[in-house]
């Protein structure tokens with residue numbers, strides 16, 4: 001029997017990784033607030049996971065009203081000690097023909113929304129003896145990849161935000177951390193991305209694996225974790241000798257271009 005350590009907020013709860021995280025977290029939570037835009041899916045999860053411990057907030061994270069609703073509910077329950085900013089969006093597209101609204105939406109969802117929700121909940125997190133904000137980034141937050149310029153920018157920004165806020169709060173009881181999955185089998189990846197990943201032989205994790213690794217991460221002391229040995233090595237190489245990943249990706253460009261939406 002797991003200790004019920006957390007009082008948590010999880011965004012993107014009805015998505016592929018979100019559902020898997022919720023299924024793991026529920027055993028470790030005194031209460032768990034699931035946030036999402038699909039009310040029927042949230043209610044079904046609440047019924048399935050146990051209505052007594054699960055609370056739901058239905059809303060769009062790009063609306064300030066949703067952030068206030070989350071705070072009000074969390075305060076009413078007695079506070080929180082964990083915020084998992086997991087909601088995210090992606091679009092595989094050539095940057096030069098990607099729509100401005102789409103670029104803005106990616107940056108708002110993946111970067112601005114977690115920043116604003118973190119800020120909204122910091123006063124409440126401060127009232128716990130020990131609290132964590134965990135931002136779900138991506139391997140693409142540390143490796144720029146063709147077809148994902150806006151997504152990479154948003155996740156790289158999220159990593160920078162996480163590190164800066166972490167340092168700003170070093171003398172507080174709130175720890176800010178960054179957890180970066182590699183490719184994972186969820187609906188965020190379009191059919192074209194899935195086919196491209198197959199052809200590029202990109203390793204893919206299951207959401208359940210990502211969620212289990214996140215549970216380990218919640219208990220360890222590293223500020224950042226990237227999933228996948230090969231991906232971690234590639235990130236290091238990208239820092240030390242970026243010309244090498246440039247060359248490897250140049251070799252992959254014809255395949256990548258084949259799958260880019262026309």
Ligand SMILES: NC(=O)c1ccc[n+]([C@@H]2O[C@H](COP(=O)([O-])OP(=O)(O)OC[C@H]3O[C@@H](n4cnc5c(N)ncnc54)[C@H](OP(=O)(O)O)[C@@H]3O)[C@@H](O)[C@H]2O)c1
Nearest residue numbers: 012014015016017037060061086087088138183184186188
């Ligand atoms: N899957 C991968 O390959 C992969 C790899 C690395 C990192 N990640 C990251 O992992 C996280 C979870 O992604 P996933 O793979 O589980 O994708 P997913 O299945 O598409 O789930 C994304 C979730 O975010 C929610 N969301 C998006 N925009 C929102 C908004 N404005 N307001 C409220 N909720 C919003 C979606 O809600 P709706 O259901 O209402 O659309 C959905 O529940 C993301 O941050 C993603 O960038 C994923």
